[in-house]
Amino acid sequence: MNRRELLKAALAIPFLPVAVTGVTSAWAASGRKMAHALRSRVRPGEPGWPSPADWNALKESVGGRLLALQSPFAGGASSPTCQEALKHLHNPFYIGDQPALTQTSGWADAWVSRPSTYAVAAQSTADVCAAVRFAREHHLRLVVKGGGHSYQGTSNAPDSLLVWTRHMNAVTMHDAFVAHGCEGVQAPQPAVSVQSGAMWIDAYDAVTTHGGRYVQGGGCTTVGVAGLIQSGGFGSFSKAFGTAAAGLIEAEIVTADGVVRIANACVNPELFWGIKGGGGGSLGVVTRLTLRTHDLPDYFGAVFGSIKAESDDAYRALIAQAMRFYQRELFNPHWGEQMGFRPDNVLRLSMVFQGLDQQQAQAVWQPFLDWVRARKEYAFADPVRVLALPARHFWDAEFFRQHAPGFMIPDDRDGAPKNHVLWAGDEGQVGWYIYNYKSAWLPSSLLGEQRQAHLTDAIFASSRHGYVGFHFNKGLAGAPPEAIAAARDTATHPQVLDAFALAIIADNGPPAFPGMPGPGPDLAEAHKASAAVDKAMDALLHVAPDAGAYVSESDYFQRDWQRAFWGTNYPRLAAAKRRYDPEGLFFVHHGVGSEAWSADGFTPA
Template sequence: MPSLTIHRPAFLAVFLSIIAISLQLAAPSSIYHELEANQSCRCTAFNSSCWPSAQSWQDFNRSIDGRLIALSPPASPCHDPNFNAQACRTAQQRWGFPFWRADQPGAMQASNWEALGRFTCLINSPRNSTCFQGSVATYAVNATESRHIQAAIALAQARNLRIVIKNTGHDYLGRSTAPGALMIWTHNLREIVYHEKFAPMGCTIRAEDPPAMTIGAGIQWEDLYAAAFNRNHVVVGGGSSSVGGAGGNPMGAGHGPLSPLHGLAADNVLELKLVTADGRLIVANRCQNRDLYWALRGGGGGTFGVVVSLTHRLYPPLTNIVYASYSFMASSRRAFRDLLVKFTELHPSLERAGWSGVFAMSNVTALSMTYLLPNRNVSFANATLAPLERFAQSSGSSIQLNASLQNFPSFQQWHLVIQCGGAPDCRELNSSTTQSLATAGIPLLLASRLIPRATIQSSPNATADAFIAIQDRFPLVSITGIFVAGGSVSRPRNNAVNPAWRRALWHVILGISWMELGDLEEERIAARNVSAANQFLVDLTPGSGAYGNEGDFNEPRWQRTFFGASYPRLLAIKRRADPAGMFRCRHCVGSEIWSEDLNCPAGIAQEDQPLVSSF
């Protein structure tokens, strides 16, 4: 391997007085009074007195087979002194494409998490404009073996370094990066192993042991969908196939189009192999390390250890899939409200029929839905959706409907045709192709709420009014409904998944973007607006919760909202597994004892504040 080239950034004499979006974290609970009160602040690249020397980094790099990367922002090739015309063109062409971003260790899917306040690196700014490091971590260990991860943790322990964990960067709370940190990049742990019958390690072999696939932490759903199909199976995965199949998605809960049929991704995890805070490589399943096995299925990624591999249960192939694409346009506000009420009222019967999918609304006039019905035929699908068609017809000209139903013989064919635009693999798409992959390369903030079945059944009018109020008050906030709860998701499991998922029928996501990355006032307004919009859904659903992976960065009651009744047990497991807080991230279990930047114990100022760096 070539020797590591270390680029020394020029440090500006500007203290970090700005963070991307900020509100006070919840006050530390009294349960923490005994916890590591004397912990010092983490060492970051901005503190030369503790940060390893260039020679130390070279020695460490040799010890891990040359896998250390000096990180830079994804737009760095478009700026001096690192300008590279070909690399810059590639970055500009692929900027909004999630698979390309996943392959860049310094990139996040939402570009605001690459910025540190107004300090960022813009893709289309002049070549001679400053490219700031922003929130991009300083170094990454490009792990291809578990020992690389163990070495990174050993170094972090010895030098008190801040650690972050990243695979694809599909994180909307900025948890996969931190300024001045050492990143463990798991994206190139790429093994896939098929098991005709999987007995977890240390467990007695049973006749009912299911087929399964063990995947390395870097495998994305795109890879796993194809591998399962090639073995004549399906797997419960995400709607966006560029998301990692062994990281924060299944560990946080993980929803997808097959969830109503087979449960959440977390419900189908049979085993995990991980490196713990003390550097041990362990296995967690129903027979060993059972507390961690419980916590890692719903308690969130980046919290209890670094996952090296994960085993997913497989299911028999689908016999048929009906895909419905419906688009409604209302001529008046009243007609639109009536449509929303009818649409809401129909969903308990759609749940019973087995539908799942995505709906979206805009401008108090338009509603679209793209739904999936497995193991049923077109005749059955038509009958279940007929009430919507009859409603539109009975409105006269008040509601226009464009509807289509398509039949697919397999989940994989549906995925390739509908989600990949007919390409043989979603990686072959470009960012301008119409597809259902996650939006990438733009600043983006989300908030979300799990809408209980009881609310949909008893309060369709109030539900419609909440959506309309959001559109009226916050026209720049998008509303996307993910109809992936209900069905098998409703069945309680012995894992840490937020209990609100078991009562929900919809997962509603609110999103907002803004024009200029680095415009702090616009960003603050966007953050306030998406939180205020989400309050309408909170008021509609008292006692419910949200999906933490797509939750509000400024959620004030995040322990209850993201984890529900699971939180006390998760906190106890965290204290045992990682008492010193090696693994910490925003709104992750135990994070309330740390400062806003997560580098210091709460209430303790860091003497050496990070300086802003540029290339």
């Protein structure tokens, strides 16, 4: 199916109810008209590309912070920049500090990490406005990058102008925040304002380690705050506190006309709603977000280890017992993170908890562990450990250096901030080259007694092809009513409200940035691994055939992406896109309104 046919078919969205289908059909018609009215973007060397004088004018307007970009690998293996990059290739803080690099090095048969031609290293909202106006006036491909963690390659594009917000990273606490224009409507509440270039470790350090409160953010500490909020945003404790997007009180955003707008429930409410889960980089450049903070639980903790079954039949029984145990004891706001099911008949546990001390958490797990120990067909491949710590220290780098070295990995560069650490388990994602990546929200009905056997069969069948991860914190079924209600008022797919977990099945290879010394990506291995991922997800979807996918962790080649990412929310998002970006300045792969453009975002479809 070609791009224009996809535009016509996808925007019809026949799965929607009749009332919504009418809206969607209207958007399809206007979308086609918009595509015909759009103007192609220009590349270097083409007529209309800005002159040196134009670029110099932009440079002056942003205080000299216009950078001509080149990959650190472009100078060859012996160049100092290449050697420096290779030295820090597994340091996400280093990669994030390079405007020419991204946290993912590419995706087989999809995209590779290539730098923009120029970048505005924004230090203020005024810098962002200047860059947006310049791109609009000169018909340039515009890219936005804060954390640069996009698996889909949305934070890079060759021949483009990059708005790089890394240096806009201030974090400010509020005891009693009221959104602009909401005086007398909203009660003051504790909150934190975070600029769009900040990472979650910056927010957690200020809010929890030093402030003694909690803000719902992402699990990986080096993910950008703004990107996570706009994509919906799940963290380890989302089953208790809801999505990160649902915690947004107010945003400052530069829209396609170069105007700074405040968006909240009282001012620009549709823009505000669209920012909350509508996908990063589609509606504007977010420059500041204000998020509600929560009382901090006394304890956070983790349960980790692995159990091996001696046969397929024993493994199937172990899966069934694990699902029964989850439904009875863990399907509540205390628990999050993962169980993983491996092809070698190993159940991997990497769960977290909040609001329980170590003794309480051990008591929860004791019946399940006793069941395992009582059966000779199982062995602990890794001992199951239950650990708890005062919640204030959960992201406290100094605490981990003193009491649990190895759990967190520091930024190893001279002069790096002492609080810049990442979980050791996340190091494998740094620079990775993705072979395939799929996700699916699993409905809570699968945990019912009538369907648990089918769920067990699907998990077992899926695990024959690859590792299957159940991320329980990325589904809100079992969360408190207030968390579910807040998430309902976001653009995130409505399926998340009744999902008990997000299943993720993926595979990847080592870093493979273009120009990097070495053989490059092993495409034969990539295609083999990708096929296995497809088979694993197909087996799982037998029990959830209509499952949607999480936009930030999904298949680059998702065919029905409007339905999969946003469901019945898509027409409303499309209307917001038409209102705030009628010329389609902001383009990302499979972002709202991207149907109107070619795959690279340069040519109207």
